[in-house]
Amino acid sequence: MDFSFLFYFLLLGALTGIFAGLFGIGGGGIMVPVLTFIFAQHQFPTEHVLHMALATSMAAIVPTAIASLRAHHQHNAVIWPAVLKITPGILLGTFAGTFVASYLSAKPLAIFFSCFMAGVALQMVLNRKPHASRQLPGMIGLSSTGAGIGVISALVAIGGGTLTVPFLVWCNVSLPVAIGTSAAIGLPIAISGALGYILNGWNQINLPDYTLGYVYWPAVIAMACMSFFTAPLGAKLAHRVPIPQLKKLFALLLLGLSIQMLITVFGH
Structure with missing residues (x-):
């Protein structure tokens, strides 16, 4: 590796940590x-490039999420009560979603990723106000929501923030x-998600060195070393940037990433 x-x-x-802390997106x-893009440029097997990106991203999100x-x-x-109630559904949905993504x-996958990100960006730009009486649902509602968030998160390897943040705001939780x-x-x-992708890629052939399942560990370790330190910086910014500007930045980020994904996958 050069x-x-x-x-x-x-x-x-480093950049991921800042954005993770700033937007809560993992x-x-x-x-x-x-x-x-990086894997494709370095001639990794075409049939595994996106699955490796998804898996490696999931594994790298673990230390980033802890710091954030x-x-x-x-x-x-x-x-925290909402976190505890939504977690069982999150775990089940995410693990199941990795099996869907692997097939x-x-x-x-790129089309789904891009359309999903663009849709969330549009929702943030429209800035529809929730009903004033709406509140977070109970255990069953949060667990069911968590399962759905988990499945989609596994398919696009996000920490869930692109779904969780709009859902919580829809339930009248303040953006910060x-x-x-x-x-x-x-x-x-x-x-x-990381465990699911490791399991699903375990018996795959023609994978590069230093992989476990679909997870490429040099990338995980390098990204985690930086994001662990930069995520707190992003979190500080999230509590200082005005909410309207924060929403616009979030939407622009998602839209740009959805376009980049399509260019990378369909350009090879």
Whole structure:
């Protein structure tokens, strides 16, 4: 592995940590399209490039999520009862979603990823206000919601924030607290997703060296080293940037990433 290869992972990890803390998204939405591009440029097997990007992203989200949730917890911006209620559904849905993703080829996954991200961006731009009386659902409602978030998170290797943040805001949770709570929910998503992708890629042939299942560990370690330190910086920014600007930045980020994913996958 040449130094430039490792440098890309370190830089990506630093940026991912900032965005993870800032938007509570775990960082997968950033890592997947960029890792897909890097892996493709380094001639990794075409049939495995996107699955490796998804798996590697999930594994790298674990330390990022830990750093991000700690920082948001220090700002009293995590609704822990909601995190505990939604986690069982998150674990089940994410693990099941990795099996679905492993049987899909790169192009359908890329189309789903891009359409999903663009849809969430549109929702944030429209800024529809929830009913004033709407509140978080109970155990069954949160667990069911968690299962759905988990499945989609596994398919696009996100920490869940692109779904969890809009859902919490829809339930009249303030945006900074929604971001902090989403950061905490991203941890069980990442753990379950990484294990699922390791299992699904266990017997695959023609994978590069230093992989376990679909997870490419040099990228995980390099990105995690940087994101663990930069995620708290992003979390601080999340509590200082005005909410309208925060929503616009979130939407622009998602839209740009959805376009980049399509260009990378359909360009090879």
